[in-house]
Amino acid sequence: MQHQVSSVQVSASSFQFLITLTLALVAQNFASAQSLESYIEEATASNPEIQAFELRYNIAEEKVNEANWIPNTEVSAGYFLSETETRVGAQRARIGFKQMLPWFGTISARENYASSMAEAEFVEITIAKRKLGLSVAETYYKLYEIRAKQIVLVENIQLLETYERLALTSVEVGKASAVDVLRLQIRQNELVQDKKVLEQQAFGIQAAFNSLLNRDHDVPIETVTELALPEEETAFSYDGLSLNPELLKYDKLYESVAQSELLNQRESAPMIGFGLDYLPVSKRTDMDLFENGKDIVMPMVSVTIPIFNNRYKSISKQNELRQQEIETQKDQRLNVLESALAKAISQRNQARIKFEIQTKNLKQAQDAEEILIKNYETGTIDFNDVLDIQELQVKFQMNLIEAAQMYYVQSALINYLTKQT
Template identity: 55%
Template sequence: MRNLNLQIIRKAVLILCSLFFVLSSQSQELETLINEALANSPEIQKFDLKYKIASEKVNEVNSLPNTEFNLGVMAVKPEMDMPMERFRVSVMQMLPWFGTITARENYVSSVADAQYVKIIIAKRNLMASVSEVYYNLYANKAKQKVLTNHVQLLKTYETLALTAVEIGKASAVDVLRLQIRQNELRQLKDELRQQFLAVQTNLNKLLNRKHTVAITVVDSLIMPSEDFETPSENLAWHPELLRYDKLYQSVEQSELLNQKEMAPMVGIGVEYISQENSPMITSAYKDMVMPMLSVSIPIFNKKYRSQSKQNELKQQEISTQKQERLNTLETHLAKAIRERIAARLSHETLIKNLQHAQNAEAMLLKSYETGTIDFKDILDIQELTLKFQIKQIEAVKAYYVQTTVINYLTQ
């Protein structure tokens, strides 16, 4: 059963890896980055080593207590007529009660299972972190592209303004306004470049490689027309909750072990006594061999009763912790679903507003043919258009980031 549970957990990781990429046909770069992060992450390697250590403890507990050897030699021989003992040798092996070693193995294995779930949780967290940082890089790059297009458009308007100034249809102030706006957009773009490098460093560190390695992101992400179905019932099988189940099982195994350790320990051995030759010994065998049997009984077993009480309280604590964490995950899931819907609705509204702004801009440019143009209005419309485009990018990023959160919680 334990091996089956571990296989299910491993399969869940593979499914989660694939589901992170279902939203975009251009996600090969993100998939590659996540695979590299999973392979190189020191945190994953740390948890993996802890799991191996916990698993190795099975061999540690699968052993008997130390075998006792005793040797006694007569140092001073008294003058007696009876036969004297020269030395004696004994060996004794204590044996735990039936099933105790198996109970120890089951307890250690259950602890290892709980440790393995930590690996799954760490992998999920890492995948979500890489995805979120990747989408931040996408948004940054998309904003830079938008700013570049607006600067180029303002240069075109500047040319129109210079022409209008020459023929007396515009003032030099309009030209200066356009130039100031270009400088502001260039400054914003420079700031975005610096932010991109900082976020890129963050992603490279998640991949455990040099911070200067260049990362490429997709040129565009498509906003789906409708939301994907969210299987909220899968939340009950989340690894963060499964870990509490494994901890609960480990306490159960601890109590079974505690009950076994309350039973007596049996010792078997043999003692050999070598004697000197003596006329008093008429038998052909002067030496003696004596089988031995000992029993260790925990008469004062207060500590075992206390351990049982502690295990009972631990199980209650784990149950309440699991319920608390389930409530928190349900809250996070509801928030992510709500914010993803809000991002898609915002994107739809921004498309309409952007179309209106572009129509207004086209009308202003049309008026240039009639000999009148208000470059202040052009700047206002262009600033409004830029605002809508930036919000559009943020809406797309928010949709994918919240989808990452939903996948982390439900897949």
């Protein structure tokens, strides 16, 4: 009776893993998504790299205000060491000011150019946030993989302990040898070793995850311990790549070059200046004249003529070449993103195939285990076969976890590449 109870416990323990890993647990998947989303939001709010990008954007925005300027007013003053005599008196000094004004629309062109550069910086923020979210997701699922494997090892260590007790009982009644017991103990030691190695890996992944969130490295991270694959794939389109911020960045850069050229055209136009000179005049004492000692006020208008404008022509040529460069860079980046998307889709499909096959393999291995346990009741159990089946089960369970981890990592990458918002 004791043997029958033990066999039931072994069978129930191993079969439970298959149920928890393969059933579509909608509620738990939803909780997982919510937990991961909260981590991404926290990372976005506190990550120093994102904060640096936001400061760069604030600086670019402030440059719009900087663009609204005109040349400094020029004020001059002079005193005649040797007074110049005029009919109505001697000129004693000269005071003047002059203000140059840019051509019509130049200030607006400067502001438009600064605004286009600020928009390009804003796209950089969007890119940085999406890359950060992807890194958080990848690290989260890696931590899930390690912890799920730890659970598998604990379950199988307990399973081997049960087998060990069965083997000891069999040794007492002459149905097994001490070698069988030792082999079971060696196998347990190997699983304990793997579990401790995974614990150390978990510490490193946890520290990396907390670093993304700008937290202390030892802050606990909550993750799910099981993930089921959805029955249907999330819809996506290659057209979504055209709205990826990594490509939109080049559109903004192209527009900024266009605004730079408009500004160049405005700056190559003449500048108009207005001024006023004031010359105080001393009265003549040797005679009384009409308007004797009347001060001189002289309004002035000046125009700068860009005769030697090779500089502006060169800037126009540079802008044209820059736009061509941006177009080729965008085409190249699109090719890279399309390749990455195709690879992610392929690997996600591979993960689903592996998950389904490993699920079948695990079920068959558990069926074989049940047969071995039933054979124990008739006295024909072979503990070598038990170890082989147990090793296969661990392998299939690990493969299931790795397949699920790969599936969700590739889904996160597909989402990064095709998400429109």
